[in-house]
Amino acid sequence: MKRKALKRRVLKVCITLVLILGLGVMGYAGYQLYETDQTYREGNAVYENLNDRIKKSAPVHSAQTQTVEATEIAFPQSRDQDQDQDEEQPRVYIPEFEIDFEALRSVNKDAAAWLYAPGTVIDYPVMEAEDYYYYLNHLVDGTVNANGSLFIDYNNAPDFSGPLTVIYGHHMKSGAMFGGLKGYKEQAYFDENPYMYLYTDQDSYRIDLMYGCVIAAGQWSEKAFMYEENAGELMEYARQNTTFQSNVEFKEGDRIVALSTCSYEFNDARYVVLGILR
Numbered sequence: 001m002k003r004k005a006l007k008r009r010v011l012k013v014c015i016t017l018v019l020i021l022g023l024g025v026m027g028y029a030g031y032q033l034y035e036t037d038q039t040y041r042e043g044n045a046v047y048e049n050l051n052d053r054i055k056k057s058a059p060v061h062s063a064q065t066q067t068v069e070a071t072e073i074a075f076p077q078s079r080d081q082d083q084d085q086d087e088e089q090p091r092v093y094i095p096e097f098e099i100d101f102e103a104l105r106s107v108n109k110d111a112a113a114w115l116y117a118p119g120t121v122i123d124y125p126v127m128e129a130e131d132y133y134y135y136l137n138h139l140v141d142g143t144v145n146a147n148g149s150l151f152i153d154y155n156n157a158p159d160f161s162g163p164l165t166v167i168y169g170h171h172m173k174s175g176a177m178f179g180g181l182k183g184y185k186e187q188a189y190f191d192e193n194p195y196m197y198l199y200t201d202q203d204s205y206r207i208d209l210m211y212g213c214v215i216a217a218g219q220w221s222e223k224a225f226m227y228e229e230n231a232g233e234l235m236e237y238a239r240q241n242t243t244f245q246s247n248v249e250f251k252e253g254d255r256i257v258a259l260s261t262c263s264y265e266f267n268d269a270r271y272v273v274l275g276i277l278r
Contacts, residue, residue, distance in 0.1 A: 115196060124149070
């Protein structure tokens with residue numbers, strides 16, 4: 001009897017210890033989730049506050065006036081140009097926003113542009129980076145945060161004057177940063193959101209989206225797709241592996257913008273959306 005009683009006590013102690021351990025693990029996991037969620041919230045709050053301060057809607061005009069003014073921002077033309085030359089210039093509508101770059105650069109001198117994608121959460125400043133690491137975990141104001149910032153590949157011209165500009169951003173589970181790019185893996189999503197808009201302190205552009213493709217990080221590096229001289233090879237790879245079909249046509253002299261983020265089809269997968277600056 002004593003032996004059975006001892007076994008029962010030992011069993012109770014073991015069960016109690018297992019329960020305590022389980023509760024401890026659950027508590028720690030819950031704390032980690034809270035910390036992660038809090039980090040994301042803090043990062044999102046910084047960008048929301050920045051958006052309110054830096055990005056302002058331009059004065060409202062009639063639809064006709066707005067269209068003319070928007071196209072002239074992107075493609076200013078001399079009044080002396082003849083009509084034939086004027087008709088040859090691509091004319092696109094660009095939403096009118098006043099980006100206060102002076103105020104933005106007072107927050108961070110690395111600010112190079114502002115990227116806006118209607119229908120998505122993408123509405124962020126784009127930073128000029130010196131490497132691949134700093135802006136992976138630093139917000140635009142220098143705060144260490146898992147959201148990081150959108151940033152230009154340091155091999156590319158930060159003023160978007162080169163044939164290729166690559167912009168990197170995290171694929172956040174919350175959908176923040178470049179988390180929304182995954183939508184372009186579906187044709188219906190592209191059909192609803194075929195354009196993005198890029199604002200610099202010199203010009204404003206529409207990005208006509210052309211391809212979206214999944215690629216391994218190692219393949220991206222091996223083929224050196226981040227270099228301007230390999231832009232043609234990148235476009236060909238994207239054409240053969242695109243996740244959506246677009247009627248946008250690439251012409252010699254066009255400038256390419258590639259938006260790159262993590263993807264989860266396989267280990268170290270990347271999803272890249274490419275478009276043409278207009």
